[in-house]
Amino acid sequence: MRSARFTAAGGLEATPAPPSRLRALGGRLVLPISAVVAASLAAIPLIYLVVRVAQADGSAIVDALWNARIATLMINTIGLVLAVSSACLVLGVAIAWLLARTDLPGRRPWLVVSSLALAVPSYVAAFGWIATTEVRGFWGAFLVLTLCNVPLVTLPTIAALRLADAASEDVARTLGRTRWRAFLEATWPQIRPASLAGVLLVALYVLSDFGSVALMRYQAFTWAIQVAYESLFDRTLAAVMSVVLAAMGIVLVAAERRMRGAQARMGSTVAARTQPVPVALGRWRWLAHGGLAVVAALSLGVPLGALARYLLLRTETSTAVKTGDLMADALSTVGLAVAGAGAALALALPIGILAARFRSRLATATESASYLGLALPGIVVGLSLVFFSLNVAPMLYQSIWMLAFAYGVLFLPKAVGAVRSSIVQVEPGLEDVARTLGSTPAGVWTRVTARIAWPGIGAGVLLVALTAMKELPATLLLRPTGTETLATSLWRLTSGAAYAAAAPYALVLIAVAAVPALLLTREVAGGKRHPEETL
Amino acid sequence: MTALRPAAVATVALAALTLSACSSADSDKTPTPSAASSSSGMTDGTFTLYAGRDQELIDPLIEQFESDTGVSVDVRYAGSTELAALLQEEGDATPADVFLAQDAGALGAVAKADMFATLSESITSTVPAGFTSTDGSWVGVTGRARVIAYDSEQLSADEVPTTVAALTDEKWSSQVGIAPTNASFQSFVTALRVLEGEDAARAWLEDMKAGDVQIYAKNSPILEAANAGEITLGLINHYYWYRMAAEVGAENMRAQLAFPEPGDAGSIVNVTGVGLLKGAADDADALQFIEYLVSEAAQQYFVDNTYEYPLIDGVSAPEGLPALETLTNPELDLSDLDSLGETTELLVDVGLL
Numbered sequence: 001m002r003s004a005r006f007t008a009a010g011g012l013e014a015t016p017a018p019p020s021r022l023r024a025l026g027g028r029l030v031l032p033i034s035a036v037v038a039a040s041l042a043a044i045p046l047i048y049l050v051v052r053v054a055q056a057d058g059s060a061i062v063d064a065l066w067n068a069r070i071a072t073l074m075i076n077t078i079g080l081v082l083a084v085s086s087a088c089l090v091l092g093v094a095i096a097w098l099l100a101r102t103d104l105p106g107r108r109p110w111l112v113v114s115s116l117a118l119a120v121p122s123y124v125a126a127f128g129w130i131a132t133t134e135v136r137g138f139w140g141a142f143l144v145l146t147l148c149n150v151p152l153v154t155l156p157t158i159a160a161l162r163l164a165d166a167a168s169e170d171v172a173r174t175l176g177r178t179r180w181r182a183f184l185e186a187t188w189p190q191i192r193p194a195s196l197a198g199v200l201l202v203a204l205y206v207l208s209d210f211g212s213v214a215l216m217r218y219q220a221f222t223w224a225i226q227v228a229y230e231s232l233f234d235r236t237l238a239a240v241m242s243v244v245l246a247a248m249g250i251v252l253v254a255a256e257r258r259m260r261g262a263q264a265r266m267g268s269t270v271a272a273r274t275q276p277v278p279v280a281l282g283r284w285r286w287l288a289h290g291g292l293a294v295v296a297a298l299s300l301g302v303p304l305g306a307l308a309r310y311l312l313l314r315t316e317t318s319t320a321v322k323t324g325d326l327m328a329d330a331l332s333t334v335g336l337a338v339a340g341a342g343a344a345l346a347l348a349l350p351i352g353i354l355a356a357r358f359r360s361r362l363a364t365a366t367e368s369a370s371y372l373g374l375a376l377p378g379i380v381v382g383l384s385l386v387f388f389s390l391n392v393a394p395m396l397y398q399s400i401w402m403l404a405f406a407y408g409v410l411f412l413p414k415a416v417g418a419v420r421s422s423i424v425q426v427e428p429g430l431e432d433v434a435r436t437l438g439s440t441p442a443g444v445w446t447r448v449t450a451r452i453a454w455p456g457i458g459a460g461v462l463l464v465a466l467t468a469m470k471e472l473p474a475t476l477l478l479r480p481t482g483t484e485t486l487a488t489s490l491w492r493l494t495s496g497a498a499y500a501a502a503a504p505y506a507l508v509l510i511a512v513a514a515v516p517a518l519l520l521t522r523e524v525a526g527g528k529r530h531p532e533e534t535l
Numbered sequence: 536m537t538a539l540r541p542a543a544v545a546t547v548a549l550a551a552l553t554l555s556a557c558s559s560a561d562s563d564k565t566p567t568p569s570a571a572s573s574s575s576g577m578t579d580g581t582f583t584l585y586a587g588r589d590q591e592l593i594d595p596l597i598e599q600f601e602s603d604t605g606v607s608v609d610v611r612y613a614g615s616t617e618l619a620a621l622l623q624e625e626g627d628a629t630p631a632d633v634f635l636a637q638d639a640g641a642l643g644a645v646a647k648a649d650m651f652a653t654l655s656e657s658i659t660s661t662v663p664a665g666f667t668s669t670d671g672s673w674v675g676v677t678g679r680a681r682v683i684a685y686d687s688e689q690l691s692a693d694e695v696p697t698t699v700a701a702l703t704d705e706k707w708s709s710q711v712g713i714a715p716t717n718a719s720f721q722s723f724v725t726a727l728r729v730l731e732g733e734d735a736a737r738a739w740l741e742d743m744k745a746g747d748v749q750i751y752a753k754n755s756p757i758l759e760a761a762n763a764g765e766i767t768l769g770l771i772n773h774y775y776w777y778r779m780a781a782e783v784g785a786e787n788m789r790a791q792l793a794f795p796e797p798g799d800a801g802s803i804v805n806v807t808g809v810g811l812l813k814g815a816a817d818d819a820d821a822l823q824f825i826e827y828l829v830s831e832a833a834q835q836y837f838v839d840n841t842y843e844y845p846l847i848d849g850v851s852a853p854e855g856l857p858a859l860e861t862l863t864n865p866e867l868d869l870s871d872l873d874s875l876g877e878t879t880e881l882l883v884d885v886g887l888l
Binding site (some may be wrong): 130235261 | 619
């Protein structure tokens with residue numbers, strides 16, 4: 001990594017430097033301009049939808065939207081989003097608190113175990129629940145989506161708890177607050193942005209998910225979009241429905257922004273940032289172990305158990321699995337996910353920095369635009385990029401590059417959120433000090449801002465890679481003809497009812513996705529250093 | 536300087552991608568969009584196929600075709616409906632030469648977008664009318680019968696209803712599984728409308744809904760539900776059972792199949808088919824593949840491996856299945872089943888879609 005950075009730097013230095021005044025002006029414009037470019041790229045799906053809707057017949061739109069059926073589907077989706085988001089918030093913050101602020105033995109292994117749920121694709125989890133239990137419908141969808149998404153709240157909350165100043169909670173305690181009220185008044189405001197950013201990702205995922213709600217036979221709004229494509233072959237109607245979904249996504253983004261509020265910075269002096277004294281759980285620790293074990297059993301045990309059962313069901317007539325194919329699929333899955341994470345990072349950096357450092361309309365608009373991809377079903381984003389690619393860059397159509405770009409657009413919010421919240425954590429005062437000590441703006445970025453924010457940004461990149469590995473609908477549409485990933489092979493085998501042959505692919509996918517999931521926990525657990533100490 | 540870190544990441548990504556691209560490049564070459572249209576009237580030894588059918592089932596057939604003819608096929612697999620949507624999105628720029636689909640609806644959608652070239656009489660005449668398009672835009676390849684899957688632990692074969700009308704009986708309340716989004720189910724509803732009339736079809740759907748009919752996304756979960764005893768009866772296509780039996784062993788199958796009585800809307804036969812994209816109208820390789828699909832060799836392959844009904848003369852149906860003729864309803868012309876729009880409207884109206 002280090003040598004690559006040097007190579008890149010050398011390459012840059014080789015070009016002649018522009019006069020410094022021009023450079024300063026350019027420097028000031030580079031950020032907003034690149035943020036606007038990145039946001040426009042992220043808005044491709046929306047532009048596509050507007051083009052499609054513009055072609056629609058007005059009365060057909062009204063007919064399609066104004067009926068009891070759509071209302072029911074919408075209420076179903078809103079109910080599921082609210083239920084899963086609330087459950088993830090409560091469960092995620094509780095787990096984070098247990099793992100970051102108590103003396104619970106084995107916190108590190110528990111962190112690893114509770115993060116591994118991220119490696120399980122929600123459609124595999126749903127399949128596991130269906131194969132082994134009788135849970136269906138709302139509760140089935142609720143369980144699967146909650147269990148798969150809790151780490152999205154747990155991880156950023158732990159990171160925020162590690163960075164948060166515990167002294168103010170101690171002060172609140174000495175002033176006579178109960179532990180609960182002290183947490184709510186002193187600590188919660190400090191971790192709220194991180195926790196809510198996680199909840200937003202969960203909510204958008206639930207909004208756009210089709211695979212697991214379809215398996216659970218819960219008719220959410222994405223069902224209506226699928227019907228428009230599948231039964232009516234009506235792209236226009238599908239676009240109209242997708243606009244409704246996008247609007248719901250924008251409402252969620254706006255709601256999160258209101259609830260997030262300003263980042264609370266308490267106690268910025270080094271002296272105040274002492275290691276917090278862990279809360280002694282006493283006998284309660286058995287309850288904590290039990291609770292964590294139940295969550296782990298439900299989120300990992302059930303899907304893995306179902307897969308193991310199908311592995312054991314293999315007979316001679318079952319579809320054969322070639323190890324070579326499995327390895328090739330794993331390799332292309334990793335390669336594409338890394339490329340997708342790179343694309344997401346490139347788009348996310350300007351948007352995230354702008355959102356973290358400037359409270360302007362432009363910052364708000366670019367950040368909101370970046371969240372669109374996550375609110376839309378993969379098939380809509382996939383088709384929009386088919387449209388974009390054929391009209392703008394036909395050379396790249398059905399190439400790995402367009403697919404990587406699609407991952408970047410789809411999962412951009414995960415990277416933007418990470419970039420924004422990591423940079424928000426860097427106290428602007430530090431940058432000012434570095435400036436007064438004679439550093440150039442670029443020097444401040446590399447020596448101060450990026451250095452402190454990098455672990456958080458890296459976590460976002462890992463999260464994108466992890467999600468890209470599990471992505472299916474856009475991959476099916478955009479992959480180069482003949483290229484297989486673990487997810488597409490899994491789809492191919494399960495649609496042919498070859499469950500026994502699909503099981504190894506699902507297990508390898510979980511194993512491969514576990515790598516970034518584990519790295520994520522390392523990033524989080526490594527957050528012990530305080531920003532000041534890294535200087 | 537801001538660009539340094541992304542540049543580093545991009546370098547790593549590039550390296551990783553190049554690696555993975557190399558690993559998969561031996562089996563395929565990415566076709567350029569223009570490759571398809573460049574070969575007017577000639578053979579360039581290759582063409583691109585969009586296949587909306589299972590890869591496990593189609594791959595061996597394509598390998599056979601490749602070794603027989605020396606033509607190499609670039610296959611893109613996805614769901615039939617997704618590919619139909621993709622083709623509509625791509626329009627004339629599509630890299631595809633041939634579209635192989637699992638149902639007539641997906642082929643009809645592409646035909647309606649005027650993207651298919653008309654097939655010659657010599658191809659379309661191999662398949663009996665009613666199992667192929669009326670205008671030569673695509674040709675039928677195999678037939679798939681609608682059947683009732685039942686849980687053999689709860690029911691004996693003679694207790695299974697022989698008509699779909701009997702399914703609305705109160706004793707099957709919350710016991711029946713259907714897949715309203717599935718194209719084959721919708722064809723069945725269309726047949727019901729054509730055979731029994733609009734009002735009867737609506738009444739049947741409303742009664743089923745009132746009887747708490749269980750909604751599934753596809754055929755296979757219905758079969759799994761019946762196999763697990765979750766539901767007693769389910770409306771599916773016949774070959775799902777044979778495939779699942781091949782995977783887990785026929786003796787392990789709890790679900791069994793029953794064929795509704797001939798003439799009942801519940802016993803219609805749907806078709807899979809193939810069409811030639813306009814840009815490939817003169818592509819001899821693509822045409823050769825379509826001819827191959829309606830040849831004896833390919834039809835026999837489908838019988839042996841996918842348990843579907845062959846559609847050409849001289850190839851007989853899989854063992855254990857009632858003959859295609861007994862399922863064919865003289866009162867029903869399958870070309871009448873193109874009123875899919877009205878069917879989906881009815882399903883939406885009733886509240887099943």
